[in-house]
Structure formats: structure tokens, C-alpha cells
Amino acid sequence: MPSLAQVAATGSDANLQLMLKVFPALVLILLVAGICGRIAQMVMQPRVLGEMVAGVLLGPTLFGALFPDAQATIFPPEVRPVLYVLSTIGLTLYMFLVGAGIDHGSRVPGEERRAGVLAAAGIAPSMFLGCVTGLILWSTLSRPDVSRWEFAFFVGGALSLTAFPMLARILYERGLENSPIGRLSIMAAAVDDALAWCLLALLTAVHLGAGLADALRTIVLTALFAVFMLVVVRRMLRPLGRELARTGDFGPTVMYAVILIPLTAGWLTDWIGVYSVFGGFLAGLAMPRDAMFREALHTRMMGVVSTLLLPVFFTFSGLNTELGGITGGTMVLAFLLIMAAGFSGKYFGCSLSMRAFGFSWREAYAVGALMNARGLMILIFINIGLAQGMITRELFAMLVLVAVITTAGAMPLYKLALPDRLEAARRSSDDPEPPPDVEDVSLTRSVQ
Known part of the structure; x- marks a missing residue:
């Protein structure tokens, strides 16, 4: 029988071997992501697009x-669970x-209502077309244990997303974050994503529940937890903002809190x-919500x-994306149908809504292009779907392509609709606005 020292030594050796396998994987990931992110910026694309492409290339x-x-050597099976945890x-x-970076305020009377209309104009057509597409493709792309309507609503929810952080960054870089189109777009994108997360929470609860009672239990607990966080915890955290305003920096206690709270909340929702x-x-x-705290x-x-x-x-x-699976006439047609539904629903829905508000067609199409980008948000959405067994790898790969294409197309379509000279004229014609909040600047500088 081996001694405790031998067992400990064996365990330590195994941990060391795992560490020596994880480190090369992280080095390669960061190297390729950095190169692809830089190339993306050189061609006037957001860095996050290059990082998304880097993941597919690896x-x-x-x-x-x-x-x-x-x-197989760099990403062996034992390394993938570590990557999943990270x-x-x-x-x-x-x-x-x-x-934490979402600005809930409105500077113009009636702007929140218009942002809600813009959000609905982007969500409703995308959801409808996505659901119709899901119903059509259910027998082709769905797992056998996923119902037709569950599959349809998942596709609709994925296609109704907007890359809120990326949109915010683009508007800030172009000096439009306080323009009417900038404020409306950011507020509407936040609403889009919040509703999509609610839908995914509902679909996850229904899919993982052993029965209706378990699904309802999950939904009720999620709602109660959300109320607890947004009412009770928010009030409890107000002193953190006052403490930062007094000291001008995070102390150790505040830093522990801002790390422990999201991790604990994530553990509980899991x-x-x-x-x-x-x-x-x-x-x-x-x-x-203090500006200094968020900064x-x-x-x-x-x-x-x-x-x-x-x-x-x-x-x-x-590592879960196999684009080679999108081959053959049936799969290509399925992807084109998903792409067409996702693009047309969001682009034309948002454009027509902006035109109804009295904006020019160029401004309307510019907003439609930005709202159509899905970026990181759709990747999070579909990764949850794949992890929970709601979608197949073929559909996962198709939606990854939708994320890359719509994100890559956002800026070219925006500049086609609103060239630099017209954008500058539009910026100078806007009524003077107060300087952007510190939290808006920090979010848009940092995210994606």
C-alpha cells in the first residue's frame, strides 16, 4: 500500500503535468487572439471580431x-475542462x-419610450422570422429531445440579440454616444439583450426540468433571485459607492465585495x-450607479x-465549431435561411422604426446596421444552448458564422449609410449635450 507521502507526491505530479499542459494552451490562445485582434483593428473592425475569428481558427x-x-497536443481532453472553467x-x-455599465437614465423626455419602440422593432421581426425558420429547420437541425417550439424560440432568441457593448464602443469612438441616434441605439440594445437573457432563462428552465413543476420552480426561483438582487442587494451596496467617493479608490474590502458578489450570484443561478x-x-x-464607482x-x-x-x-x-459540417445543399440552404432571417428582421425593423421617428433614411439605415451586429452576445447565448443540450453542433457552427458576419458587416454598412462627412455634419448639428458620463466612457473604452 503506498504511503500518504507517495500519494501526495503522485497528486502533486499530476497537478504539475496538468499545469504544464494548460500553460501552452493559454500562451497560444493569447498569441493568436492578439494577432487577429490587431489585424481586425487594421481593417477598421473591432478587436473582438479578430478574437472571435481566432477562436474559430484554433x-x-x-x-x-x-x-x-x-x-491534440495543445488542447488534449484534460485541458478542455480547465478552459471551460476559465x-x-x-x-x-x-x-x-x-x-454595471448600463446607463438606465434618459436625458430627453420621451426618449425611453422611443428606445423601447426601437428595441421592439428589432426584436419582434427577428423573433418572428427566427421562429418561422426554426419551425422549418427543426427536422433538419434539431436534437431529437428538443421540441419543435423550444427549438424555434431558441433560434428566434439568438437572432434577436444585439451586441450592446460593441455598439456602445463604436458610437463613443465616433463621438455619437450623446447624439439622438447614439442614445436611442444604446438604450434599445440594452433592452434587446435583457429580454433575450430572460427568454434563454425560460428556455433553459423548460429544457432542463424533469417536468412542468421543475421548470416552474426554476422560473420562480430565478424571478425571486432577480428581485432580491435588484432590490435588496442594490440597497445594501450603496455604501460601496459612498466609500469610493470618500476615498477616491477601491479599498481591499470593496474589491473583495465586487469580486465575490458576481461569483456568488453566478454560483446561485447555476x-x-x-x-x-x-x-x-x-x-x-x-x-x-455612481459614475466614479463604475469608472x-x-x-x-x-x-x-x-x-x-x-x-x-x-x-x-x-473548439466546438466545425464549419466543415456545413456542407451539402441542405446545410448551406439552412444557413442562408438563418442568415437572411437574422439580418433582414433586425436591419429593416430598426431602420423603419428610426425613419418613423423622423430621422433621415441614411441615419435609419446606419442604426439598422449597428443594431444588427451580434458580436459576443450571441456566442454566449449559443454556448449556453450547446452546454445545456438544446442545439446541435451544426446549428452552433451556423450561428457562430452569423455572429462573425453580422459583426463584420456592421461598420461597412454603417459607413455606407452615413459617410464621414455626413456623420460630421450630423454631429455638429446636434443640440449641445452634457459631456458623456464617466461610466459610459469607461464601458465603451474597455469593452470589446
Whole structure:
């Protein structure tokens, strides 16, 4: 019988071997993500697009196809659970920062109502067309244990998303974050994403429930937890904002709190059955709304989250993305149908809504292009669906392509609708507005 020392030594050796396998994977992930992110910026695209593409390139589509032995060595089966844990922590903290960065206020009377209409104009057509597409493709792309309507609503929910953080960054970089189209777009995108998360929570509860009673239990617990976070926890956290205003910086106690709260919330929502990102997002919404607090929060956390943890998530997604599966006439037609439904519903719905508000056609199409980008948000959505067994890898790969194409097309379509000279004229013709809030600047500088 081996001694305790021998057992401990064996365990330590196994841990060391695992660490020596994880480190090369992280080095390659960060190297490829950094290169692809820089290339994306050189061609006037957001860095996050390059990181998304990097994740796909490291998967079976390119790296695995050209160098299968090297990929198997760098990403062996025992490393993938570690990447999954790191990506889950990263997503939870990222959604925490997104929730903390949402500006709930409105500077113009009636703007919240118009933003709600714009959000509905983007969600309703996308949801309808996505559901119709899902009903048509259910027998082709769905898992056998997923009902027709569950599958249809998942496709509709994925296509109704907007990349809120990326949209905010684009508007800030172009000096339009305080323009009428900028404020409306940011507020509407936040509503879009919040409703999509609610739908995914409902679908997850229904799918994972052993029966209707379990599904209702999950839904009720999720609603109660959301109320607790947004009412009770938000009030309890107000002193953190006052403490930061008094000291001018995060102390150790505040830093522990802002790390523990989203991780604990993520753990609880995972226990409830609706995935940890929901807890992280709710924790962000519960944070103090003070501008200084939000600025300090993003300054402290976003660099590590976006530089280290999000590329791990993109790679973990890429390892599950097999674009080679989208072959043959049936699969290609299915992808084109999904792409057409997603693009037309969001683009024309938002454009017509903006035109109805009295904006020019050029401004309307510019907003339609921005609202049509799905970025990281759809990747989070479909990764949850894949992890919970709601979708197949074929549909996952198709929706990854939708994310990449709509994100890549956002800026070219925006500039086609609103060239620089017209954008500058529009910016100068806007009524003077107060300077952007510190929290808006910090979010848009840091996210994606």
C-alpha cells in the first residue's frame, strides 16, 4: 500500500503535468487572439471580431484540419475542462461588467419610450422570422429531445440579440454616444439583450426540468433571485459607492465585495439551473450607479477579463465549431435561411422604426446596421444552448458564422449609410449635450 507521502507526491505530479499542459494552451490562445485582434483593428473592425475569428481558427476547421496532432497536443481532453472553467468565470465577470455599465437614465423626455419602440422593432421581426425558420429547420437541425417550439424560440432568441457593448464602443469612438441616434441605439440594445437573457432563462428552465413543476420552480426561483438582487442587494451596496467617493479608490474590502458578489450570484443561478452568466449580469445591475464607482470598476477589472479570460471563451467556442459540417445543399440552404432571417428582421425593423421617428433614411439605415451586429452576445447565448443540450453542433457552427458576419458587416454598412462627412455634419448639428458620463466612457473604452 503506498504511503500518504507517495500519494501526495503522485497528486502533486499530476497537478504539475496538468499545469504544464494548460500553460501552452493559454500562451497560444493569447498569441493568436492578439494577432487577429490587431489585424481586425487594421481593417477598421473591432478587436473582438479578430478574437472571435481566432477562436474559430484554433478549432477543428483550420488548426485541427491542418495540424491535427499539434492541436491534440495543445488542447488534449484534460485541458478542455480547465478552459471551460476559465471561460465560465470570464463570462460571469464580463456580464457583471456589462450589467454595471448600463446607463438606465434618459436625458430627453420621451426618449425611453422611443428606445423601447426601437428595441421592439428589432426584436419582434427577428423573433418572428427566427421562429418561422426554426419551425422549418427543426427536422433538419434539431436534437431529437428538443421540441419543435423550444427549438424555434431558441433560434428566434439568438437572432434577436444585439451586441450592446460593441455598439456602445463604436458610437463613443465616433463621438455619437450623446447624439439622438447614439442614445436611442444604446438604450434599445440594452433592452434587446435583457429580454433575450430572460427568454434563454425560460428556455433553459423548460429544457432542463424533469417536468412542468421543475421548470416552474426554476422560473420562480430565478424571478425571486432577480428581485432580491435588484432590490435588496442594490440597497445594501450603496455604501460601496459612498466609500469610493470618500476615498477616491477601491479599498481591499470593496474589491473583495465586487469580486465575490458576481461569483456568488453566478454560483446561485447555476444551482437554480439558468447558468452563471445570468447571476453575473444581475450582480452588475445591482452595483451602485455612481459614475466614479463604475469608472473605477471597469478600470480595475475589464483589462484582465477582456484580455485573458474572453479569448479563452472564444477558443473554447472555436473548439466546438466545425464549419466543415456545413456542407451539402441542405446545410448551406439552412444557413442562408438563418442568415437572411437574422439580418433582414433586425436591419429593416430598426431602420423603419428610426425613419418613423423622423430621422433621415441614411441615419435609419446606419442604426439598422449597428443594431444588427451580434458580436459576443450571441456566442454566449449559443454556448449556453450547446452546454445545456438544446442545439446541435451544426446549428452552433451556423450561428457562430452569423455572429462573425453580422459583426463584420456592421461598420461597412454603417459607413455606407452615413459617410464621414455626413456623420460630421450630423454631429455638429446636434443640440449641445452634457459631456458623456464617466461610466459610459469607461464601458465603451474597455469593452470589446
